[in-house]
Amino acid sequence: MKIDPEKCIGCGKCRSYCTMWGGIMRFERDPKRPQRVICAIDEDECVECSVCLRSGCCPTDALYQPELEWPRILRKNFSDPLKVHPETRIPGRGTEEMKTNEVTGRFPRGKFGMALELGRPGVGTRFRDAEKVAMALAEIGIGFEENNPLTKLMVDRKTGRIDPRVLDEKVLSAIVEFLIPEEMLPRVLDVLDRVSREVDTVFVGDIITRVAKDGSVPYIDVLRKRNRFMSINGKSNVGLGWPLANV
Ligand code: SF4
Ligand code: SF4
CATH class of the missing domain: 3.30.70.20 (Alpha-Beta Plaits)
Known part of the structure; x- marks a missing residue:
């Protein structure tokens, strides 16, 4: 501007x-x-x-x-909620996360989807910080969500390295997104504890899961044992598209 x-x-x-x-x-x-x-x-x-x-x-x-040239245009793509990401055709941060899971089946039983939201209004984040988080996760074998604009900026998805030409670009918020087997959650939390001390911004972690048949939420015990703060402002997908993704 x-x-x-x-x-x-x-x-x-x-x-x-x-x-x-x-x-x-x-x-x-x-x-x-x-x-x-x-x-x-x-x-x-x-x-x-x-x-x-x-x-x-x-x-x-x-x-x-x-007019914004690349890579500066990335700032707008990730920060202006009305701008549609060209790679995913989704506005805002460019990912639907769990919002359409009843149709996409992105998050099957036995797995957790995770979305790490880096940056916030007043703080923002640079892709350099997103790279630190992604590289730390890649070290334990995390594979990143394909339909996510941050993943599209990675030059090496095995290591989580992001295109060096964009690392200093600052955005309001960016999401690192991936899927893990349920039993991997404690390891991921350990990695996030470590990397949270290395980034120059704030981040929150979203865990996306299907509610079990008895109504329980599979990750609650893991978080409680670790004294994790759980925010009540979760999103619930009531599954109106079911059974299209009945996996
Ligand atoms: S960060 Fe947003 S609100 Fe602030 S000057 Fe830039 S475009 Fe305007
Ligand atoms: S709103 Fe901002 S840009 Fe406009 S006149 Fe006032 S100080 Fe200048």
Whole structure:
């Protein structure tokens, strides 16, 4: 995102809409007319989410979206919820996770789907951090979900290495996604504990599973034994497409 210095009046309204909490906007004297204060965006920290522009907050239409070249366009693909990922044709972070499992059957019984959501509004993440997580998981033999835009950026899926040309790109959030046998969950949690101390962002882990026939949720005991915090804001797929994916 950019600000036209000829139009900006330095009112600061855009700052409160910025998903990076406005810290990436700085106010400075207009070098041409020092009596004026104008706003400028730190382009390295901007994730190209377009929230500031879409809000319509700017009274002088000074905000504008320049054309984005690759790899910068990746920022927009991963951060703007209205932008459709060209690789998966899904907007937002570009993956459906469990939302269509009753039709796709991506998560069969005996396996857990996992989605590690790196970055959050105000923090963001760089692909460098996603690579650290992916490489740590690859060391224990994790295979990554094919229909996921982050997987498509990997130059070596066996090691989790991401294209070095994109590592410094910053996005609002990116998801590392994979499937594991249920018994592998403790090992994965150990790896995540270690790598969580190596990344320069935050992440949450989603575990996706089918509810057992007796109504229990297979991973709850594993997490309880490890004193893991479980958030109540889970998503439930009630299976309206069943039995298309009755595997
Ligand atoms: S595009 Fe997003 S990150 Fe960039 S300045 Fe606007 S709100 Fe902030
Ligand atoms: S809202 Fe518009 S005029 Fe006000 S500081 Fe932001 S870009 Fe400048």
